Structures are given as C-alpha cells and as structure tokens.
Amino acid sequence: xxxxxxxxxxxxxxxxxxxxxxxxxxxxxxxxxxxxxxxxxxxxxxxxxxxxxxxxxxxxxxxxxxxxxxxxxxxxxxxxxxxxxxxxxxxxxxxxxxxxxxxxxxxxxxxxxxxx
Amino acid sequence: xxxxxxxxxxxxxxxxxxxxxxxxxxxxxxxxxxxxxxxxxxxxxxxxxxxxxxxxxxxxxxxxxxxxxxxxxxxxxxxxxxxxxxxxxxxxxxxxxxxxxxxxxxxxxx
Numbered sequence: 001x002x003x004x005x006x007x008x009x010x011x012x013x014x015x016x017x018x019x020x021x022x023x024x025x026x027x028x029x030x031x032x033x034x035x036x037x038x039x040x041x042x043x044x045x046x047x048x049x050x051x052x053x054x055x056x057x058x059x060x061x062x063x064x065x066x067x068x069x070x071x072x073x074x075x076x077x078x079x080x081x082x083x084x085x086x087x088x089x090x091x092x093x094x095x096x097x098x099x100x101x102x103x104x105x106x107x108x109x110x111x112x113x114x115x116x
Numbered sequence: 117x118x119x120x121x122x123x124x125x126x127x128x129x130x131x132x133x134x135x136x137x138x139x140x141x142x143x144x145x146x147x148x149x150x151x152x153x154x155x156x157x158x159x160x161x162x163x164x165x166x167x168x169x170x171x172x173x174x175x176x177x178x179x180x181x182x183x184x185x186x187x188x189x190x191x192x193x194x195x196x197x198x199x200x201x202x203x204x205x206x207x208x209x210x211x212x213x214x215x216x217x218x219x220x221x222x223x224x225x226x
Contacts, residue, residue: 103214
C-alpha cells in the first residue's frame with residue numbers, strides 16, 4: 001500500500017492563480033481531510049469528507065473548495081491564491097470519525113505552497 | 117481557553133534523560149486522546165493513543181487525568197531519534213473531527 005499520497009510536493013503560485021492539490025489513498029478509508037500547518041498555529045482543518053459525495057467545512061475553509069467523487073481521491077482547490085495561503089498542506093485519511101483506532105489519521109507527506 | 121494547549125518548548129534534554137510533556141484540553145466531554153509525533157518537515161504520525169487507565173509502549177507512557185483535563189506523555193531513556201515535535205490530539209465528541217495542539221518540541225542532545 002502506498003498509503004496517502006499528495007502531489008505536488010512543492011508549488012509556487014502568483015497571487016490570483018488557481019490550482020488543485022491532489023490527494024489519494026489506497027486504504028479504502030471513508031474519512032479524508034485537509035489541514036494546513038503554519039508556524040505557531042498548529043494543524044488547522046480546512047475541509048473534510050466522511051465518504052464519497054459528502055464534504056463539510058472545517059475551521060478555515062475560506063478560499064478553498066473540495067469534492068469527493070471517489071473514495072480514493074480528495075482534491076483541494078485554491079480558487080484565487082493569496083499570500084495568506086502560503087502554508088504546508090497535509091491530507092489525511094482514517095477509517096472513520098469516531099471510536100478509538102478508527103480515528104487514527106494517516107497523513108500524506110505534505111505540499112509546500114508559496115504564494116507570491 | 118484554547119481547546120488544546122501545549123507548552124511549545126523546546127525541551128532540551130541529554131540522551132538517557134526522562135522527560136514529560138503535559139497537554140490540557142477544554143472540553144470535559146472529550147472522548148478520545150492521542151499523541152502524534154512530527155519530525156522536522158515531515159507529516160505527523162500516530163505515536164500512541166491515551167487510555168483512561170494509562171498505557172505504556174516501550175519507553176513511552178501516556179496518562180489521562182479527566183478530573184483535571186490533561187493528558188501527559190513520559191519518555192524514558194531519551195534517544196537522539198526522539199527529537200521531534202509531539203502533538204497532543206483530542207476528539208471533542210464522538211462525531212466530531214480531531215483537534216490538534218500546536219505541539220511540544222523535544223531536542224535530545226548527545
């Protein structure tokens with residue numbers, strides 16, 4: 001199993017550009033999520049999904065869109081990049097939301113995004 | 117009060133030392149608790165879950181104090197490879213998403 005994969009690893013954007021961060025998992029996990037990690041802020045949840053076709057907002061959803069058309073994939077779209085979106089983005093998956101080991105989150109290696 | 121609070125450190129300890137971190141949480145109804153480890157410029161990985169009765173995994177011991185709303189992580193016989201940031205993670209309720217603390221940095225020196 002590859003686990004959780006993310007592409008690209010690094011990206012530089014200009015303000016106003018759009019892009020999609022890709023995330024895929026091969027563990028048949030129902031739950032997937034996107035976090036951003038900034039110095040001094042810790043991990044903050046952007047959007048999450050509890051299954052194909054179902055998404056919901058996290059703590060910091062503004063400026064981001066998601067969709068979940070398959071169990072495996074959960075792309076994150078930046079509609080119009082802003083310097084405030086410079087961050088490290090992690091995708092994660094788990095078997096479920098609730099209950100002990102089901103909550104173990106498996107993280108991808110991250111995407112480092114710089115918006116100029 | 118923030119949902120999950122940790123001392124950011126860094127905790128500087130020599131090899132072989134014992135070190136302990138605490139983490140406080142604000143929601144008394146929180147269901148489950150975890151410690152994750154994050155190496156520099158890497159993704160977080162689960163270190164261990166924290167059970168009500170306390171649990172141990174080799175050199176690592178985790179404890180939960182519901183009355184005072186904190187969890188702790190004790191590392192015995194520290195190794196250089198233990199240098200990392202340790203994230204306290206709480207599930208506020210059965211059907212909610214996980215809440216991550218900002219992490220405590222540990223630096224183990226020779």
